[in-house]
Amino acid sequence: MPLFTIDPDKCNRDGICVSECPSRVILTESPKDVPIFAPDAEEHCLQCGHCVSVCPEGALSLSWLKPDECPSLDPKLLLTPDQAEQFLAFRRSIRTFRKKPVERDKLEKLLEIACGAPSAKNAQPWHWLVVEDAAQVRHLAGIVMDWVRMIIRDRPEVAEQMKLPRVLEAWENGDERICRGAPHVIVVHGDKDWPFGSEDGALALSHLDLYASAMGLGTCWGGYLYTAANNYPPLFEAMGLPSGHRAYGAMMVGYPKFKYPRIPRRNPPRVVWA
Numbered sequence: 334m335p336l337f338t339i340d341p342d343k344c345n346r347d348g349i350c351v352s353e354c355p356s357r358v359i360l361t362e363s364p365k366d367v368p369i370f371a372p373d374a375e376e377h378c379l380q381c382g383h384c385v386s387v388c389p390e391g392a393l394s395l396s397w398l399k400p401d402e403c404p405s406l407d408p409k410l411l412l413t414p415d416q417a418e419q420f421l422a423f424r425r426s427i428r429t430f431r432k433k434p435v436e437r438d439k440l441e442k443l444l445e446i447a448c449g450a451p452s453a454k455n456a457q458p459w460h461w462l463v464v465e466d467a468a469q470v471r472h473l474a475g476i477v478m479d480w481v482r483m484i485i486r487d488r489p490e491v492a493e494q495m496k497l498p499r500v501l502e503a504w505e506n507g508d509e510r511i512c513r514g515a516p517h518v519i520v521v522h523g524d525k526d527w528p529f530g531s532e533d534g535a536l537a538l539s540h541l542d543l544y545a546s547a548m549g550l551g552t553c554w555g556g557y558l559y560t561a562a563n564n565y566p567p568l569f570e571a572m573g574l575p576s577g578h579r580a581y582g583a584m585m586v587g588y589p590k591f592k593y594p595r596i597p598r599r600n601p602p603r604v605v606w607a
């Protein structure tokens with residue numbers, strides 16, 4: 334089956350698919366004609382599915398995606414700008430969690446939403462580690478502390494910059510600041526040589542983070558956790574991450590103990606209009 338097909342009876346020659354194809358592999362010789370596909374279309378197609386999802390007539394199909402397989406927009410669910418602003422502004426990093434574990438289906442939903450994030454070249458490079466067991470989260474935090482002790486000993490200036498002596502002191506006083514007592518941690522990882530891994534990982538976690546807040550879940554970036562994973566092989570191994578991968582990011586997840594009734598102030602944009 335060819336990669337692309339266009340139903341000439343449905344195609345209204347509006348040229349939208351031609352305009353929207355990011356790789357410019359859908360071509361039209363004249364506005365009266367049904368578009369055609371470049372000879373090297375299969376090689377350069379990003380498999381983003383935009384051509385199928387943008388066509389108002391449902392005329393275009395890919396071998397792996399038909400129009401009726403794409404969920405349709407529900408106008409009733411559109412956010413107003415005020416709703417979007419409040420939703421985004423009320424997202425907070427949560428660092429105090431209830432003991433209650435998050436249900437598996439909710440964790441699965443978070444991953445599904447995260448995988449809808451943008452990624453460079455539509456590579457969708459994400460692999461996921463979900464640490465469901467709270468005792469294992471605590472165990473990993475303990476290994477991070479071994480790394481913390483090593484950095485304090487070997488690279489004191491870096492340790493100071495990352496405020497690691499304070500983190501160690503807290504740990505020794507029973508205050509776990511690595512995963513903050515979260516019942517779960519989600520780590521996104523992928524090919525260590527993928528040049529956009531950090532960005533793609535951050536975007537997927539950002540989607541996850543925002544959706545978690547809509548689900549009434551609390552999240553917080555685990556900056557120490559994934560930095561240690563990438564720099565301390567015993568942690569990388571304890572996480573079971575494959576060799577050739579690196580951790581792109583990590584997120585603590587759980588039910589928040591407290592609600593935030595107010596939005597804290599943030600800096601205004603530092604901007605030059607040119």
Ligand SMILES: Cc1cc2nc3c(=O)[nH]c(=O)nc-3n(C[C@H](O)[C@H](O)[C@H](O)COP(=O)(O)O)c2cc1C
Nearest residue numbers: 424425426427428510511513553554555556557558
């Ligand atoms: C890349 C990154 C790493 C972070 N690492 C940690 C961390 O290890 N521990 C932590 O408690 N918070 C961490 N945070 C959360 C930030 O401290 C938090 O986003 C910031 O204080 C603003 O608060 P807000 O998210 O509630 O707006 C991290 C945030 C980012 C973006």
